[in-house]
Amino acid sequence: QVQLQESGPGLVKPSETLSLTCSVSGYSITSGYFWGWIRQSPGEGLEWIGSTYYSGNALYNPSLRSRVTVSSDTSKNQFSLKMNSVTAADTAMYYCVRGDKQTAMVTFDYWGQGALVTVSS
């Protein structure tokens, strides 16, 4: 049973860096698939942020590319999200997801329960 669990601060100050970690159990992140992040603003739709392969190949949404880094730690079977220069517009529920090998930016078959991050001073 593949399980994903997000962790990280629930409150981040404007202009600072948002950092989240996703711990994966029941599957090794080195066994394939992409591992990524999707966010959902309060009452809004979904937005793909970026995904990484364990070897280091990362894919990013062009609209967020300049502020985002998605990376993995194979020794801990975890992957992480860092988003810098955050504003109130980055307040959202952040989900970590497993992405299909061939359609990593579209097909997400496992999701974490989500982590609510609020950007406020």
Place this chain on the structure above:
Amino acid sequence: QSALTQPPSASGSPGQSVTISCSGTSSDVGNYNYVSWYQQHPGKAPKLMIYEVNKRPSEVPDRFSGSKSGNTASLTVSGLQADDEADYYCCSYAGTHGVFGGGTKLTVL
């Protein structure tokens, strides 16, 4: 980047069929057979229901089906059940990224 266009709401009675549309362009839906659909119940994470236009994960009932014509993808839910009441989102590959629709709230009357 523009989101894919979905109707904000749809509804049907138990046992009926409902189709939800997802309108894109020749740069996304119309150019790739990489469209997925997600179901989201309140307070829960989304769940994959359809991928690559019309493929279903093994655990998804065959009452759920997907299709595509031109720049528009569709999700059909047959034999509506109370538990089908949820938000549904489409997602398409757009060349350099994935793009989601704005979501459709499905109400079972």
